[in-house]
Amino acid sequence: MSGGTTPEIRNRKAFHDYEIVEKLEAGVVLSGTEVKSVRAGHVNLRDAHVSFENGQANLIGVTISEYVNKGYATHHATRPRRLLLHKKEISRWARKALEKSYTIIPLRVYFTDRGYAKVEIALARGKRQYDKRHAIAERESKRHLDRAMKEANR
Secondary structure, three states, rough: OOOOOOOOOEHHHHHHEEEEEEEEEEEOOHHHHHHHHHHHEEEEOOOOOOOEOOEEEEEEEEOOOOOOOOOOOOOOOOOOOOEEEEHHHHHHHHHHHHHEEEEEEEEEEEEOOOOOOEEEEEEOOOOOOOHHHHHHHHHHHHHHHHHHHHHHHH
């Protein structure tokens, strides 16, 4: 967990559905009530991705629930959120996403020690169904082998 008591929100489904090629940390522009909701852990990254338009990177499909004690100020739960990246990083990742048909997905949302909201994004290639089954079979066989080794060492 980064940043003390604030939760680190992870996209666990991403490692199952995608093969991660490269990772990058990016800042994210949030409004006041969004920051409070993220600190409370009310974020869903499941169907999110990054799109590039007009030289900017936007986080699409992230659901940040409305803050409970919002008063009159509120935010739209699924609005696009701008990512803070250097122009070179934006152009390089946009080129990779277009050329090799990669998808750029968020892996986790967290706060730094200085209180900045960050998103770890990844260049990912979608797995086929047989790749997913193969990964599950490998994980199960490794777990079985580890269990057998543990029993043998007793």
